[in-house]
Every structure is written in C-alpha cells, then in structure tokens.
Amino acid sequence: MDQFMDRKNYTHRNPNPNYTPNYNSMQSLRFIQALARINRAAPKPTTPSRRTKQIRRAAYASMAYTSGSRHNWSRALLIRLRQRQRLRSLRLLTVRRRVRIVTPAMSRPEEPARAETLRRLVPGGKSMEYCNLLEETADYMQCLRSQVQLMQSLVDAFSS
Amino acid sequence: MERDLFSQMDTDLNSISYLSLNYDHQPVLDHFDSAISSMVSSPSTAPPPPGHTNSLVIRELIGRLGTICNNNNNNKSLAAGGDHSTNTSCYSTPLSSPPKSSLHSLPSMNPNSMPFPPDQGFTERAARMSCFGSGPHMAVSGQLSRVSSSQSLMDAGMTGGAQLEGELTMQESGGGANNGRKRKAGVKGKGKEASLASSGTANSKMSEEDPSAKRCKPDCKLGGKKGGVEENNSNSSENNNDDRENKNENDSNNTDSKPAEPLKDYIHVRARRGQATDSHSLAERVTGKAVMLDEIINYVQSLQRQVEFLSMKLATVDAPEDCNMDNLLRKDMHQACDRSMQQEVYPSAFPYPNQPQAGPLNSLLTANSISNIGMQPASNLPFDGFGNTSAQIGGFWEDDLQSVVQMGFVQNQEGALSSQSFQGSGPSSSDMKIEL
Numbered sequence: 136m137d138q139f140m141d142r143k144n145y146t147h148r149n150p151n152p153n154y155t156p157n158y159n160s161m162q163s164l165r166f167i168q169a170l171a172r173i174n175r176a177a178p179k180p181t182t183p184s185r186r187t188k189q190i191r192r193a194a195y196a197s198m199a200y201t202s203g204s205r206h207n208w209s210r211a212l213l214i215r216l217r218q219r220q221r222l223r224s225l226r227l228l229t230v231r232r233r234v235r236i237v238t239p240a241m242s243r244p245e246e247p248a249r250a251e252t253l254r255r256l257v258p259g260g261k262s263m264e265y266c267n268l269l270e271e272t273a274d275y276m277q278c279l280r281s282q283v284q285l286m287q288s289l290v291d292a293f294s295s
Numbered sequence: 296m297e298r299d300l301f302s303q304m305d306t307d308l309n310s311i312s313y314l315s316l317n318y319d320h321q322p323v324l325d326h327f328d329s330a331i332s333s334m335v336s337s338p339s340t341a342p343p344p345p346g347h348t349n350s351l352v353i354r355e356l357i358g359r360l361g362t363i364c365n366n367n368n369n370n371k372s373l374a375a376g377g378d379h380s381t382n383t384s385c386y387s388t389p390l391s392s393p394p395k396s397s398l399h400s401l402p403s404m405n406p407n408s409m410p411f412p413p414d415q416g417f418t419e420r421a422a423r424m425s426c427f428g429s430g431p432h433m434a435v436s437g438q439l440s441r442v443s444s445s446q447s448l449m450d451a452g453m454t455g456g457a458q459l460e461g462e463l464t465m466q467e468s469g470g471g472a473n474n475g476r477k478r479k480a481g482v483k484g485k486g487k488e489a490s491l492a493s494s495g496t497a498n499s500k501m502s503e504e505d506p507s508a509k510r511c512k513p514d515c516k517l518g519g520k521k522g523g524v525e526e527n528n529s530n531s532s533e534n535n536n537d538d539r540e541n542k543n544e545n546d547s548n549n550t551d552s553k554p555a556e557p558l559k560d561y562i563h564v565r566a567r568r569g570q571a572t573d574s575h576s577l578a579e580r581v582t583g584k585a586v587m588l589d590e591i592i593n594y595v596q597s598l599q600r601q602v603e604f605l606s607m608k609l610a611t612v613d614a615p616e617d618c619n620m621d622n623l624l625r626k627d628m629h630q631a632c633d634r635s636m637q638q639e640v641y642p643s644a645f646p647y648p649n650q651p652q653a654g655p656l657n658s659l660l661t662a663n664s665i666s667n668i669g670m671q672p673a674s675n676l677p678f679d680g681f682g683n684t685s686a687q688i689g690g691f692w693e694d695d696l697q698s699v700v701q702m703g704f705v706q707n708q709e710g711a712l713s714s715q716s717f718q719g720s721g722p723s724s725s726d727m728k729i730e731l
Binding site: 270 | 359585588589591592594595596598599601602603605606607608609610611612
C-alpha cells in the first residue's frame with residue numbers, strides 16, 4: 136500500500152501521441168497492479184480475511200487514485216487511507232479525535248430524511264452541502280460501479 | 296474538466312460489457328438502474344430563477360444521475376431483453392384502477408414532489424422526477440399537463456366519450472378543488488397514448504377554467520411528449536400566476552400524508568396527460584423523491600457490499616491466478632475498451648516468462664506485467680512495483696505499461712508496433728519507447 140502511495144506524485148509524459156487517459160483503463164491498471172503486489176507480497180500464511188481487507192483497500196485506493204483530486208469523495212478517501220496506513224505503520228491504534236467543522240444534521244432541516252444515511256455512505260459526505268452531496272454521489276456511484284465490474288470480470292477470468 | 300470526465304465515463308460505461316455481471320445482485324442493479332434512469336433531466340428551457348438556484352442544481356444533478364443509469368439501462372435492456380418490463384412494474388401506477396371518489400384523502404405533496412407517470416418509458420419518468428425544485432418555468436409544464444389533459448378529454452376518439460363529456464360538464468360548472476380532482480380522475484382513464492389534438496378551443500376553454508379549477512404546483516417541463524403543447528405555454532403561463540393564488544384555497548382540502556417531508560403542509564401534484572390521477576397513484580408520486588433517495592442509498596450500499604464480496608472472492612482464489620495476470624490484463628482491457636476494437640493488440644506484448652531470451656526488456660516486461668511470481672525474472676532488477684524500481688526503468692515502464700494499456704483502447708497501428716517492438720533486443724527498447 137505504501138508503494139501505491141508513493142506513486143501519487145509520479146507523473147510522466149507519455150510519448151505515445153495517441154495516449155488518452157481513460158478512466159476505466161487507469162482504474163483497471165491500478166487495481167490489477169495492486170492485486171499483483173498483494174499476491175506477491177503475501178506469504179501463504181496470510182489469512183483470507185486479511186487478504187480480503189487488503190484487496191478491498193486496494194480497490195478503494197484504485198478508485199480514489201484514479202479520480203484524483205477532482206472529487207471530494209476521492210480526496211476524503213485518500214485522506215482516510217493514508218491516515219490508516221500511517222496508523223498501521225506506526226502501530227498507533229489510538230483514534231485521535233480531530234476537530235471537524237461540520238454542520239450537524241439537526242441544523243439542516245431542509246434536507247430529506249435519508250440525506251444523513253447518504254452522507255455516511257459517501258466518503259467525505261458529512262461536511263458537504265446537499266447539492267454537492269448529490270453530485271459526489273453520482274461520481275462515486277460511477278466509480279464504484281466500474282470498480283465492481285472490474286472485480287467481477289477478474290473473478291470470472293480467474294474462475295474460468 | 297469534471298464534466299469532461301463525466302462524459303468520458305459515460306461513454307466508458309456504455310462500452311463496458313454488462314453481460315459480465317452475472318451474480319445475484321444483477322436484478323437489484325437492474326431495478327435500481329431503471330429507477331435511476333427515470334431521473335434523466337429534461338433540458339430546461341427557462342432560465343433559472345434567482346431564488347431557486349439550489350433546486351435547479353439539484354435537479355441537474357439528479358438528471359446526471361439519471362443519464363448515467365439511463366445509458367446503463369439502455370445497454371442492459373439491449374443486452375437482456377425484458378428487463379424493462381420488470382423494472383417498470385415497480386413504479387408503474389395502476390392505470391386501470393378505478394377513480395377513487397375519496398378524493399379527500401388526497402395526499403398532501405410538497406412542491407418538490409416528483410410525479411410518477413405510469414408510462415413505460417423510464418426517461419419520461421426520469422424527466423419528471425428530475426424536478427426537485429419549483430420555479431415559474433414549471434408552471435408552464437403544469438399548465439401543459441392541464442391543457443393536455445383537457446385536450447385528452449376533448450379527444451373523444453381515444454377515450455370513452457361519455458366519460459369525457461361528464462368530465463367536461465363538471466369542469467365547466469367550475470368550482471374549485473373537487474372539480475379539478477374529478478377531472479383528473481377522469482383523465483386517468485384516458486390511457487397513455489392519447490395523442491395531442493391541437494385545438495384552439497380547448498386552449499381557450501382551459502384558460503377560462505384555470506382560475507376556477509384546482510391548481511396544483513406544476514411539474515417540471517418535459518421534453519418529448521410535451522413538445523406538441525408548447526404553443527399553449529405562452530397562453531397559460533400568465534394564467535398560472537393567478538392560479539397559484541387559487542392553490543392556497545385548496546390547501547385545506549389536502550391532507551398531510553408525508554411526515555417525511557416537513558417542508559410544506561401540502562404537496563401539489565399536477566397530473567400529466569395520460570397519468571393516473573386517483574389518490575393512490577398521486578400518493579405514489581408524492582413519495583417519489585424520498586423513494587429515489589432510498590434507491591440511491593440502497594444502490595450505493597449494494598455496490599459497497601459487492602466490493603466486499605468480490606474482494607473476498609479474489610482473496611480466496613488460489614495461486615494459479617498469478618500466471619494469468621497478463622491474460623487478465625489483456626482481457627480486462629478488451630472488456631473495457633470499445634467494442635469496435637476487438638483485435639489482438641498484444642501479439643507478443645507480454646512474452647511468457649519461460650522464454651529463453653532473457654534480455655532486460657523481457658525481464659522487465661515479465662516483472663512488470665502481472666505474471667507469475669513464482670517465475671523469477673532473469674534480470675536482477677528488483678521490481679515489485681512501480682515505486683520501487685530504479686527511477687529510469689520505472690519511468691520507462693510506467694509509460695510503457697500505460698501505453699500498452701492504451702493500445703487496447705486506441706489505435707490499430709499500435710498492434711503492429713507492439714509486435715515488432717517486443718523483439719527483446721536492446722536497441723529496440725528505445726524504439727519501443729517512442730513508438731508506444
């Protein structure tokens with residue numbers, strides 16, 4: 136995962152004139168690389184649950200990295216991933232309360248009742264306006280769906 | 296830039312093979328996708344009123360949500376024939392249900408309600424549901440539906456004539472809420488296919504009756520179906536302002552049946568032409584926005600659960616997966632790229648690890664490609680990820696791999712280039728870098 140993080144600032148100009156950054160291709164690339172890395176790094180004794188968590192983290196990381204800083208949810212996801220990685224590497228499992236300037240739900244009476252649930256689902260949704268929340272939800276849904284399709288195709292390829 | 300990405304993602308999603316999705320959640324996805332597709336926004340022709348920017352933005356966002364899933368839904372419907380029918384059933388209001396006389400139980404609706412027309416077309420439903428806010432431009436469409444409903448009343452050929460006349464007489468007697476409701480109940484039985492008979496008399500009649508009949512908050516303007524009645528809009532828009540005052544009179548007739556929407560005490564729902572107008576279907580329309588939000592939440596939750604499930608499956612897949620990573624990459628790229636480019640662009644892009652030629656190119660390629668980890672590359676370059684290699688080689692391969700990935704998406708000539716570039720000789724590496 137840390138290797139994944141290091142590549143964040145890694146930008147290269149592709150000599151290929153026909154190089155068009157394609158969201159799905161980038162996402163697939165990142166995820167498959169992460170998957171390969173996990174498989175490479177993990178010795179056999181790794182429990183399936185731990186690998187599950189690693190793979191899930193890799194999935195969300197690939198989503199977040201491919202989206203980059205364009206969306207609030209990807210930024211929030213990246214921050215969360217990095218925090219957890221830092222905590223894990225330093226073996227500090229204490230959760231630090233960080234002060235968040237967030238409008239509590241009670242002060243937003245104009246929203247529908249389920250908006251709170253949506254905020255919990257979408258990363259970084261707690262501090263967004265309702266409009267932005269819906270927009271972020273749209274992007275998040277698209278990314279999630281492409282990620283799910285990618286993983287499903289991988290599973291199919293592996294099992295066939 | 297964000298919008299460009301969005302459109303790009305739309306096209307990408309269109310090209311993804313939906314048939315590859317074959318697990319149990321598929322019906323849920325279909326169901327949700329159809330529901331989301333019903334949120335396709337209609338192009339708004341009126342400028343956004345200053346005080347309603349928020350609602351307009353929300354409407355556009357929901358429209359975007361709809362376009363995503365509308366595209367998806369179109370593809371899926373192409374792929375899996377009868378899904379539309381199953382999907383529509385969830386939201387279709389019963390046209391055949393008899394008009395309820397218990398109009399006093401008309402549920403109260405807020406101005407932001409999304410109507411649920413019983414049409415089979417999701418896009419039409421979507422356009423209606425895309426209106427989260429209310430504005431003067433919606434008055435136009437509201438008027439539209441009234442005109443259209445009256446015109447459908449006029450259209451004796453499409454509906455029961457006697458019923459029509461009954462409704463007309465009720466209408467002409469004037470009087471407010473009850474008349475309007477009964478008229479709508481009558482309109483309900485008209486059927487969806489009532490064609491728009493242009494009749495100036497109908498319009499004038501409507502204009503007269505507007506102040507007296509019950510006015511509901513207008514829905515958003517639709518494309519498509521309402522194209523024929525646009526001429527009426529100009530006449531009726533000015534009437535609508537008067538009509539809103541009448542709305543307040545009718546508030547007392549509405550009951551509050553939506554505690555989840557505390558915004559207003561009442562919800563106005565305007566019947567669109569061909570829509571069901573009895574109290575049951577109106578109630579369904581009232582809960583449209585909340586239902587859509589629930590659908591969104593369920594969809595996101597189901598997607599996240601699927602990610603968990605699939606990561607579990609991937610974790611439990613055993614070792615042989617490593618050998619096939621290059622094939623997977625190829626397969627995956629092919630799935631993700633355009634259908635039109637179903638060509639083998641990796642003739643020798645990923646040489647197998649057991650090739651005797653162990654030049655730096657090949658070794659790097661094998662190490663970089665997600666190939667068998669048990670097979671140690673002959674090269675002594677420790678390469679277990681882009682970030683860890685020596686910088687230049689890493690950079691080289693980052694570009695290369697990305698461009699190799701692009702080959703699956705981009706041009707035909709790359710195939711020829713790759714075949715010649717992966718010869719494994721040293722000097723060709725620079726060529727490859729340039730060509731790719």
